[in-house]
Amino acid sequence: MSSYQGGRGGRGRGGGGGRQYDNQGRGGGQYDNQGRGGGQYDNQGRGGANSNWRGPPSHHAGAGGQGASYAGRGSRGQYQQNPNPRAQYPHPRGPQGSYMGSSSGGCGPQQMYAQPGSGPQYQYPDLNPRPPQQPGWVQRGHSPQTIRAVSSHYHAPIQQQQETHRPYIGTVPDLHQANQPRPSAPISQAIAVCGGVATQEQGEAGLEGKMSELTLQQEMPLPPVSTKAYKFPRRPGKGTRGQKVFVRANHFLVQLPGNALHHYDVTIKPLVTSRGTNRAVMRALVNAYQHSNLGGRLPVYDGRKSLYTAGPLPFESQRFEVTLSDEDSSKRERGFTVEIKHVGSADVSHLQMFLAGLQPDAPQDAIQALDIVLREMPSSSNGIVPVGRSFFSDSFGRYKLGEGLESWSGFYQSLRPTQMGLSLNIDISSTAFIESVMVTEFVSKLVGKDLNNIHLTDADILKIRKNLKGVKVEVTHRGNMRRRYRISGLTALPTRDLTFPCDEQGTMKKVVDYFREVYSHNIRYVKLPCLDVGNNSRKPNYLPMEVCKIVKGQRYRKKLNENQTTNLLKATCQKPVDREKSILNTVRDNKYKEDIFVKEFGLTVSDQPTMIEARLLPPPLLKYNDTGAEQECTPRFGSWNMKDKKLVNGGQVNFWYCISFSPQVGGNDAGWFCKKLGDMCRVSGMEFKANPILPPISAQRDRLEEVLKSRYQEAVSALSRLGKLPDLLIVILPNNNGNLYSDLKRICETDIDLVTQCCLTKNVMKASPQYLANVALKINVKVGGRNTVLADAIRRRVPIVSRKPTIIFGADVTHPPPGEDTNPSIAAVVASLDWPEIATYAGTFRPQAHRQEIISQLGEMVKEHLRSFRKKTNLEPQQIIFYRDGVSEGQFQQVLQHEITAIKTACKQLSDSYSPTITFIVVQKRHHTRLFPTDNRFADRSGNVLPGTVVDTKICHPTEFDFYLCSHAGIQGTSRPAHYHVLWDDNGFNVDELQQLTYNLCYTYARCTRSVSIVPPAYYAHQIAFRARSYLDSGSDSGSFAPGSARSSEASSTVKQLPALKDNVKKVMFYC
Incomplete structure (x- = not known):
């Protein structure tokens, strides 16, 4: 009792x-x-x-x-x-x-x-x-x-x-x-x-x-x-399943001070939006008044409104006058008024109680204050550029990315409450910066042309304008006076034809003449447009590109192209042993023991990484078709192959045809490739007709839509006497051209109603067995088959899931890259259609307000999937397991409140008595926790921890239900474990059950014979969201629109519509 x-x-x-x-x-x-x-x-x-x-x-x-x-x-x-x-x-x-x-x-x-x-x-x-x-x-x-x-x-x-x-x-x-x-x-x-x-x-x-x-x-x-x-679930104990192993984590224990932290509000006038300028103002204030008005205190500042001290200042409110030299203005100095007002204190004892499990909610004010303390020194250092929670400098290392960009090395630093106490998470980081070169040199690299004989096309001008807008430059034609400007655009005319009014009478003077007469500078690149560095409150201000140099330390915020992304990955890719060494060197170089701000506030930072007792979960047993030589398979080290195995449910491809848009692959070569692909599909266990309904053809890429639609109609006509429709279109593409691929997918999936399999020319020419086997896996699920299932699912031995009909959801929201302010965010939701196997997922998507993370139309998508589940299985799911990707910790409460309510409301709308139990789990990959093996016996060939390594102690939340799981084998660089955080749990999972289920599901990803890094439904949702994004990127306004994809109430006039998936396409895993 x-x-x-x-x-x-x-x-x-x-x-x-x-x-x-x-x-x-x-x-x-x-x-x-x-x-x-x-x-x-x-x-x-x-x-x-x-x-x-x-x-x-x-x-x-x-x-x-x-x-x-x-x-x-x-x-x-x-x-x-x-x-x-x-x-x-x-x-x-x-x-x-x-x-x-x-x-x-x-x-x-x-x-x-x-x-x-x-x-x-x-x-x-x-x-x-x-x-x-x-x-x-x-x-x-x-x-x-x-x-x-x-x-x-x-x-x-x-x-x-x-x-x-x-x-x-x-x-x-x-x-x-x-x-x-x-x-x-x-x-x-x-x-x-x-x-x-x-x-x-x-x-x-x-x-x-x-x-x-x-x-x-x-x-x-x-x-x-x-x-x-809604309150987050408490951790129901710690897991016990699996072999015990030890790992090191890049978390460093922080000892807390005993005194309270005093919080002050800061108001700077005139208002400044730049954190850097605000910090410069505060540094000047502290230098001038620390030992007088500030009573000897050394405060820390967040660059906005909050200032913290280790003890009280000798005033409740006081105003200061500060003067700074201004490089961005014609004035040599600029004055500021700073008002500092006491607003309260952050009691560290509350944080200690929370870490000890005696207080339910984290005292964010104290954590934020201590985080600012640890960030103050690098934020104040010359040559270091703060970006979010990371700090970058070219002195840490840089790497050319191409087209005028370079990566700067740096480190990430974040203070986190954990079971062992307060932890400082430190990791190595890199990001893209614009090279500090003359604008003319940048333009030459950007468009890949020699400026001496340059002819800029309209596409070149558009690319230059897009990449230079908002970039800060300094002029070089005025001697030591290096005034700075921000580029607002380009002139429509080349420099040689550009004039401006030079006096009150409106007398027009050519720019080239003005620079020759006033600055004795003969403009060399007269065919280039000028930079417009004016703003809305002044007349246009024109500067020739050759007298402007890009200011150092400007982060590139736009989307990288494929080549730049590849180069950035090369720059950041480190073997686990090298990454751990770099992290330890960073901790040593940061010299926390000598940090004047850390000492002021009484903090102590350990220089040793955290040793953790982890567990190695066993891999699941996978079931294949009984007609194969090997009916069951236990993967080793996160991978297996299809040798001697047949797909557990082979799909049927009775009617197919092929189109090549590659100049290197004609009709005959395409036919040869399709024959080999069909052979592999049959060997794998599919029914794949040997002959296409139409002979393969070669077509021009600029006739894409015309060819796709006309060829489809020919195929439909050829099948009209059978009353059938084509099952599959095989497409051969010349390269990784994103626009061609996006257009093709949009036309076929939202207009024609046909699934496609795209193959690149370089792979078609080789047609290696491994490549053909991987393509066969994709084709099988696109035509309604299943590749493999968990053997325990067939035998009804999966805890929680097997006891009653269960549907597993995955959801993600993709946001447009910085600079694309008009494009919507896109929410995607997938859900399983089969039970008890749980291997087939249908997907849907909706547009929503720009950069909104909450899924505004989640209820409609949930209802759509629940109806599909019942139609497919003749069962209504009594349990919902929902994996939600893309949510940061600061959004947990908001997402939980709105999305759990939306799921429950959707169920009630289907039937007033329908109330399935729900488990809601956030999946995070954008974190900086890394695990390093301490024993080579428990490391893979890449030096990473083995698949199945799970951690739910020490570095996890003090009281809530979360864990880190490395479910995949490392191939290149250092593996990043997925972080799972349970926000709601009606189903009563214990730790072992949820960890093992999540790990086992990672072996059911349809596109390869490897376990993947995050649970497949979340992975699929991510893929669908990006597929829908490609429909927008294709720039087409054609196609019908999705029901329920109306503009959201928050931004009814700004959310672009998306074309709707056709009925046959959305029944299968078209996104694989």
């Missing part, structure tokens, strides 16, 4: 009735975050009153009145723990029990909930009958709405879970979360646990018995979205 005692209700906003009924015994009270009613349910244990848990069925009665407020005035609750936290009743129904909550105040209305258990069902009086359920969405084997009254951390063994226990999604969102509000353990006990890391067994009480389901006849609305509506 477990008993819970809630704290005394604080003084909130009063009045609510008996609505709270969670198993923490936090009394009767409203669930909202205004603190109405007795018993606020937040993790602080605030509010509520005495309550005993005695087993289901149960009654819930609560008194209203003055409940705990959002700010938290109530006392901390306590609990007593059963020594066996996973004990279960032998029978689904437990003894009678009750919750009784009270708080200071009058009684509010009460509610009673009874549970069906295994005996007769108790139903709530049907005071508000619902409309009839929609056909096909009635829960099998269930009474109507169900509710689970215990945290889904505590669940029965697999054999007991065959019954469906689907939580009701109603007005109390906290009840269904897979985390319990944190009870207050004694401080001394909590700190003693693993350096402040409390496991599930140590930090949560066990529950005896499994509560049955509650049935409700009354419809209840979805919870309102609020900042306290």
Whole structure:
């Protein structure tokens, strides 16, 4: 037995009735975050009153009145723990029990909930009958709405879970979360646990018995979205499955200061948008006033509004006058007024409590302040360019990228709260900068032409304008006066023809004459346009390119081309042993022990990386067709091959044809290649007709759309007597020309309704067996086949997933590159169509507001996939597992609130009684954590950690459910593990179950016989989003438009439409 005692209700906003009924015994009270009613349910244990848990069925009665407020005035609750936290009743129904909550105040209305258990069902009086359920969405084997009254951390063994226990999604969102509000353990006990890391067994009480389901006849609305509506799950212990191995991580422990950090607001006038200028102003202020007005304090500054000190300044508010020399203005000096005003302090003790597991929410103010402390020295150093959380300098190393760009080496630095304490994550980084050369030299490199005999085409001018707009230059024709300007555009005329009014009478003078007469400079490149460095508030200001030099240290923010990207990867690619050495050298060179700002604030940074006990998960057993010599396969080191295997479900290609747009591959060569490809498809287990319905042809790329449509009509005519349509078009392309590929895919997938397989000329000419086998894998899933499935899925042995119909989603949002302010962001969502195998995924996409990360039309896409799942399997999914890519930690709460609500609303719209359980997991690849093997026995040939290496201790979140998983074999450079963070879990995964499921799924990626770095549904969503982006990049306005792709309400006039996928295309994995 477990008993819970809630704290005394604080003084909130009063009045609510008996609505709270969670198993923490936090009394009767409203669930909202205004603190109405007795018993606020937040993790602080605030509010509520005495309550005993005695087993289901149960009654819930609560008194209203003055409940705990959002700010938290109530006392901390306590609990007593059963020594066996996973004990279960032998029978689904437990003894009678009750919750009784009270708080200071009058009684509010009460509610009673009874549970069906295994005996007769108790139903709530049907005071508000619902409309009839929609056909096909009635829960099998269930009474109507169900509710689970215990945290889904505590669940029965697999054999007991065959019954469906689907939580009701109603007005109390906290009840269904897979985390319990944190009870207050004694401080001394909590700190003693693993350096402040409390496991599930140590930090949560066990529950005896499994509560049955509650049935409700009354419809209840979805919870309102609020900042306290959803709480992230607590970590349900740590994993135990797999072989123990040790790895090093690029995390360095930081010892905290004991004193509070004082926070000051900074206002600089006139307003400056540049962080660099703001920092220069503050440096000048500190140099002038540190030992007088600032009382000897050495502050740190974020470059915007926040300034921090290790102790209080000798004033609450004060104004300073600062003067700076200005290189960007004709004036030699520029004055600023700086006002510094005290706004509060960041208590480091709260951070220490959070790291020890004694406080639920991270004190971001303290973490932010300490992060600024550690960034102050590199941010203030000459020659170092801060970019986000990274710092770059050409002195660290540089590498030519081509077309006037170069990469600068640098390092990334971020302060993170972890289980072991505060950690400084340091990594090596590189990014692209514009070369500091004369503009004429840059233009020559950009267009690849000699300026002495240059003829610029319209395309050249467009490329130059696009790459130079916004770039800062300094003039060289005025001696030591190197005034700086920002380029706003190019002149329409060449320099030789350009004139401007030189006096008040409007007398026109040629630019070439003006520079010869005033500066004694004869302009050499008169065929080039001039730079326009004027702005909206002044007349145009023309400067010849040859008198302008690009200012050093300007990051290139636009999209790199393919060659530049390849060169950047070469510059950054390091073997694990070399990367780890570079990281350690960076820590040494940063000299944190000598950093005056670090010393001022009392921080200590370790110079040793973190040693972690990781685990090596076993690879899954893969199932292939029984007709092959090898029906099952256990991959080794993350890879396998198709030798002696046949695709588990071979697709059919009965009607196909081929078009070559490559001058090097004529009709005969294309026919030879297609014969070899067809042979490989048949060997792999597909039905692939030997002869095409039309002979292969060669066509000109400038007739792409005409040829595609006319050839398709010929194929349709040839099949008209059979009443069939073509299955596949094989296309041979000359090279990696993005525009040709994008146009082809858009036409075939959104207009013609035909899947295609593109092959490059260089691969067609070789036609190696390995290449043909890989292409066969892609073709198979494009025509509806399956390449392989998990053997455990066939045998119904996958934890959680196999117990009831499950659909797995993947979602991602792709944003336009910097500089493309008019293009929309694109959200893509994929979902599995088969169960229990879970190997086939359908995809869809929608445009949305520019650079918006929240998926605005998620509900519509979820409904579309749920309908497709039911149509394909004749089952409605009772469990949803949702892998969400592309979300940063700062967006977790916002994404969870909006997207979980959208998923639940979508389910309710399909049927009022339809309420599947949901697990929502964020997948992150854009982080800087790296794992390095400590033993060569547990390293692959590239020197990386082995596939299956998982970490859920030390460097992970202090209390929340997250882990790092390296699921792929390193090929080149240092592997980056994927970071999985569970934001919602109705399904009650334990750590081993979710880690193994995620790892196993990484072996089901359709396009290759290798495990991949992130879970396939997230990978597929990423691919679809970029495919949809290519439809926009093709520049076409043709095609019909997707239903539901209307402009979002946030930017109804700016979101471009996307052409819709045709019906046959979106039924298959066209994006592979």
